[in-house]
Every structure is written in C-alpha cells, then in structure tokens.
Amino acid sequence: DIQMTQSPSSVSASVGDRVTITCRASQGIRSWLAWYQQKPGKAPKLLIYAASSLQPGVPSRFSGSGSGTDFTLTISSLQPEDSATYFCQQGNTFPGIFGPGTRVHIK
Amino acid sequence: QVQLQESGPGLVKPSETLSLTCTVSGGSIRSYYWSWLRQPPGKELESIGYFFYSGGSKYNPSLKSRVTISADTSKNRFSLNLSSVTAADTAVYYCARAEGLGYDSSGHPREFDYWGQGTLVTVSS
Numbered sequence: 001d002i003q004m005t006q007s008p009s010s011v012s013a014s015v016g017d018r019v020t021i022t023c024r025a026s027q028g029i030r031s032w033l034a035w036y037q038q039k040p041g042k043a044p045k046l047l048i049y050a051a052s053s054l055q056p057g058v059p060s061r062f063s064g065s066g067s068g069t070d071f072t073l074t075i076s077s078l079q080p081e082d083s084a085t086y087f088c089q090q091g092n093t094f095p096g097i098f099g100p101g102t103r104v105h106i107k
Numbered sequence: 108q109v110q111l112q113e114s115g116p117g118l119v120k121p122s123e124t125l126s127l128t129c130t131v132s133g134g135s136i137r138s139y140y141w142s143w144l145r146q147p148p149g150k151e152l153e154s155i156g157y158f159f160y161s162g163g164s165k166y167n168p169s170l171k172s173r174v175t176i177s178a179d180t181s182k183n184r185f186s187l188n189l190s191s192v193t194a195a196d197t198a199v200y201y202c203a204r205a206e207g208l209g210y211d212s213s214g215h216p217r218e219f220d221y222w223g224q225g226t227l228v229t230v231s232s
Contacts, residue, residue, distance in 0.1 A: 032208060034218035043201055043222035044152065055220065087152060091208055094215035095154035095167040 002026055002090055004099040012105040019075040021102045023088035028068045032091040035064055035073045037084045038101075044087060048073065080106055109134040111202050111223035119196075119230050125189040129202030129223055136160060136183055140205040140216040143176060143187045145198040146225075153198075157205065157216050158185045165215070192230045199225040 003026040013019050023033065031051040036044035046055045048064035051071055061076045075082055083106045088099040115127035129141070142157040156166035156176050164176040170189070178185040189196060202223045205216030 032217060036219075043203075043225050044219070045222075046218060046220050049206070049218040049220075089152075089218065091217035094165065095156075096205075096216055096218075097154075098152040100151050 002029065002093060002097050004088055004090055004097050006086075006088060006099040006102050008102060009100070010103040010105065012107050013078050014107045015078055015080060017078045019078050019082075019104060021073045021086055021088075021104075023066075023071045023073070023099050025069045025071075025090055029090045029092035031067045033064070033066065033071045034089045034091060035062075036087045036089065037082075038087065039084045047086075049091075075104075078104075078106065082106070109204060109221040111204065111221060113200060113202050113223045113226040115226065115228070117227060117229060119192055119228060120232050121193055121230055122191055125187070125192050125196060125200075125228055125230075127187045127200055127202075127226065127228070128184055129186070130182070130184040131204075132183070134204070134221075135180075136178055136185060137180060140207050140214075141178070141185050142203050142205050142216055142219065144201045144203060144219070145196075146201070147195075147198040150198075154216070155187065155189075159207075159210075159214070161210070162212055162214070194230050197228065197230045199227050201225045 033051045035048040038044040085101045137160040143155040158178045166174045175188040203219040204221040208217040
C-alpha cells in the first residue's frame with residue numbers, strides 16, 4: 001500500500017509569512033496529489049488537485065507543486081483565516097490514502 | 108451547486124450494523140464517483156469505498172468484508188452499511204463526490220471536490 005507522510009506536523013507563523021508544507025508518497029503517484037484544508041468541526045475543503053491545479057474559488061496565495069513522490073503546498077502570504085489543518089491525498093490508486101496532516105497556527 | 112447531506116443514527120451498539128444515507132442535490136449520482144470516508148477522533152481520513160453508476164461499488168480492502176455501498180438513483184442518494192462494528196469504528200463519517208481517474212471499469216476516485224458536513228457515529232453499548 002502507498003503511505004503518505006507530511007512535514008512538519010505543525011507550524012506556527014505570522015500573518016504575511018510564506019508557509020511551505022511537504023508531502024511524500026512511498027511510491028510514485030505521478031501528479032495525482034490533492035491538498036485539503038480542514039477547520040475544526042468542518043469537512044475538508046479541496047484546495048489543489050493534480051498537484052498544482054487551483055480549485056475554483058480558492059485564493060491564489062495557495063499553490064502546489066511536485067510530481068512522483070515529493071510534493072509541496074505553499075501559502076505565499078499567510079492570512080488569519082488560513083489557521084487550519086492541511087492534508088495531502090494521493091489519487092493515483094484506490095483507496096486514496098490521506099497524509100497525517102499539518103496544523104498551521106497563526107502567531 | 109452540489110450539496111451532500113448525511114443522515115442516520117449517531118449511536119450504534121457494538122456488533123450491530125452502522126447505516127448512513129447521503130442525499131445529493133444539485134447534481135446526479137449517475138455521474139462522477141460517490142464516496143464514503145471517515146475520520147476517527149484525532150486521526151487521519153480514511154476512504155471507505157465508492158459507488159460509480161457505470162461500474163458499481165468498490166471498497167477499501169481493509170474494510171471490504173464488512174462494507175456495502177448501494178445507491179437509489181430515483182432518489183439521488185447512496186448509502187453505507189458497515190456491519191459488526193466495534194469502538195474502533197467510532198468516527199465522523201463523510202460522504203463526498205469525487206472526480207475520477209478514468210470513468211471506465213478501471214477507473215477510481217481521484218480527488219474529493221464536494222463533501223457533506225459529516226456525521227459523528229459513536230459505537231457504544
């Protein structure tokens with residue numbers, strides 16, 4: 001089975017900072033990687049699909065890159081409403097395994 | 108706008124069957140992949156399985172022996188049955204729509220673009 005890891009597990013940053021989260025797959029998944037944002041008590045929200053495609057309606061400060069096994073999610077200028085947990089998910093094979101999540105805190 | 112709404116009991120006894128329904132509005136379940144996922148408290152999201160109109164249902168191998176996903180296209184809803192539940196099945200259960208990596212017999216969900224609000228199911232006597 002494919003395993004997904006994320007780093008860091010949590011990050012604390014100030015408003016306006018650039019934040020980068022890494023996701024690694026245990027085997028190649030081409031570009032079939034999605035990123036989600038989840039706030040407490042809410043369903044996950046799709047941010048990025050196919051590694052780098054921005055879901056309509058998602059602010060352009062979110063971007064994704066990578067292919068194969070290594071991927072990144074970048075928030076170019078952190079905003080207060082970005083405080084949440086971020087998950088990656090591989091879509092190359094079924095079932096789509098999710099990463100353990102990265103908690104983003106605002107200082 | 109596609110909307111999904113889970114419904115069903117919030118409390119199930121050990122060894123019994125968990126049954127949930129997801130009602131879809133704003134889109135037809137004859138297109139896309141329609142999935143069930145769950146998230147135990149403080150743990151990772153897990154894909155349980157999916158319904159695909161042209162291909163039937165498929166399940167996560169880790170749950171396959173206990174899961175059934177069915178659909179009622181006339182009511183535009185799909186359902187989850189999980190049998191022989193234990194405390195380990197306590198989780199927030201979500202239904203979601205997925206774009207597909209292929210829309211034929213070899214296809215499967217790719218990413219989940221619309222989600223229900225989620226429903227907490229607790230397994231306890």
